[in-house]
Amino acid sequence: MQMRKPLRWPLGCLPEQLAGRTVQGVRRRGKYLLLDLDQGLLLVHLGMSGSLSYAPQGRALPPPGIHDHFELVTTLGTLRLNDPRRFGAVIFTDSEDTAVARKLLGRLGMEPLSDDFDxxxxxxxxxxxxxxxxxxxxxxxxxxxxxxxxxxxxxxxxxxxxxxxxxxxxxxxxxxxxxxxxxxxxxxxxxxxxxxxxxxxxxxxxxxxxxxxxxxxxxxxxxxxxxxxxxxxxxxxxxxxxxxxxxxx
DNA sequence: AAAAGCCCCTGGATGC
DNA sequence: TGCATCCAGGGGCTTT
Structure with a gap:
């Protein structure tokens, strides 16, 4: 994993927190993408101008540009976040129950396409x-x-x-x-x-x-x-x- | 508690 | 061509 300029919040010690982790699943809540790790949780938000690109192992992404801020390199492939306006975010947290996760996810309303949109x-x-x-x-x-x-x-x-x-x-x-x-x-x-x-x-x-x-x-x-x-x-x-x-x- | 404003940031389009 | 101004898929934070 590598990183460049900070996004909405500084990327902090992501390399240390993510090194050696396994992505066990992917979920979405509102406009947050949740990557469930074997230890911890990675929250990704695209803000207004963010986009993700992915290349499976063995196929190279183009050389990183100035708006590429984050890459998650796994044995299966690499996920890259590009975000010119930098309103996006990548946040590591221990679980959904931390203060950080609750602050960001806790206020979210009903999912419109699910049955709970009552x-x-x-x-x-x-x-x-x-x-x-x-x-x-x-x-x-x-x-x-x-x-x-x-x-x-x-x-x-x-x-x-x-x-x-x-x-x-x-x-x-x-x-x-x-x-x-x-x-x-x-x-x-x-x-x-x-x-x-x-x-x-x-x-x-x-x-x-x-x-x-x-x-x-x-x-x-x-x-x-x-x-x-x-x-x-x-x-x-x-x-x-x-x-x-x-x-x- | 809820509403309203402010702000983060870069780049493209438009106008002088 | 050059520069100023305005506008843009979001949302957290602070103030009222």
């Missing part, structure tokens, strides 16, 4: 929030995985204005939103995600979901359903796109 829990959570629904989706403490693109897209599909206070959502509308979140994320996964500039998957493929976005990145263009010009506003320093005719308060 409607009454979702609606109940929304009831307790007065913030705009878009920001509640993005916050990740009620439901995880809904990033900036998919929040706008899910709200469009559900016909809900992003500025609506979360607590105002009726049960039927919460149900519709829940379905929209699941549909949008499942479709995005099928399409390999969204490549706006530098994102790629571990085998170097770009994503294509952005090509079928209904509102995201389409400010001023006609809504694909009704033709009204798509609006772009800012909520919590992030851009939001919506159709003022299709999406009701």
């Amino acid at each position: 409607l009454s829990a979702f609606h109940g959570g929304l009831k307790r929030r007065s913030a705009p629904i878009k920001q509640v989706l993005l916050a990740g403490d009620l439901v995880v995985g809904v990033g900036n693109i998919y929040a706008s897209e899910a709200l469009f599909r559900a016909g809900i204005r992003p500025t609506l206070r979360a607590s105002k959502l009726s049960l039927p509308r919460a149900a519709r939103l829940r379905e929209a979140v699941r549909t949008v994320l499942a479709r995005a996964v099928e399409q390999g995600g969204s490549t706006l500039r530098d994102f790629s998957s571990a085998d170097g493929q770009a994503g294509h979901f952005q090509l079928e976005a209904m509102v995201y990145g389409r400010a001023g263009q006609p809504c694909k359903v009704c033709g009204t010009a798509v609006k772009n506003i800012r909520q919590g320093q992030r851009s939001t796109f919506f159709c003022s005719k299709c999406q009701k308060m």
Whole structure:
């Protein structure tokens, strides 16, 4: 294992902590990748611009560039993290029960594509929030995985204005939103995600979901359903796109 | 407890 | 061409 510049948090003594360890399994929680080791746990986050590439043993990765920060070298192959903006993270911790792990993983909400994405829990959570629904989706403490693109897209599909206070959502509308979140994320996964500039998957493929976005990145263009010009506003320093005719308060 | 703002960082696109 | 400005798939931390 080698490393270069620090990411969001310094990479610290990873070489010592990882030397000789065995990767026993790989999981995901929210946008954290969890590598279960024979001793300890490695948390990996890609931030906004991170990507992983992998080469099996015997096939070489290209020479490391300035944005390659971390390589996990195993007997089966090498996993490399590239992250130009360095918002990503690689963190070693002893288990999921350490203070560090709990701080990062403990606040995470329900997994949208799993059975635990329960409607009454979702609606109940929304009831307790007065913030705009878009920001509640993005916050990740009620439901995880809904990033900036998919929040706008899910709200469009559900016909809900992003500025609506979360607590105002009726049960039927919460149900519709829940379905929209699941549909949008499942479709995005099928399409390999969204490549706006530098994102790629571990085998170097770009994503294509952005090509079928209904509102995201389409400010001023006609809504694909009704033709009204798509609006772009800012909520919590992030851009939001919506159709003022299709999406009701 | 929850909301709102700030900040981390680099690079590409745009405008003068 | 050169420089300034704005914007970007996230989310932790601090302040209100």
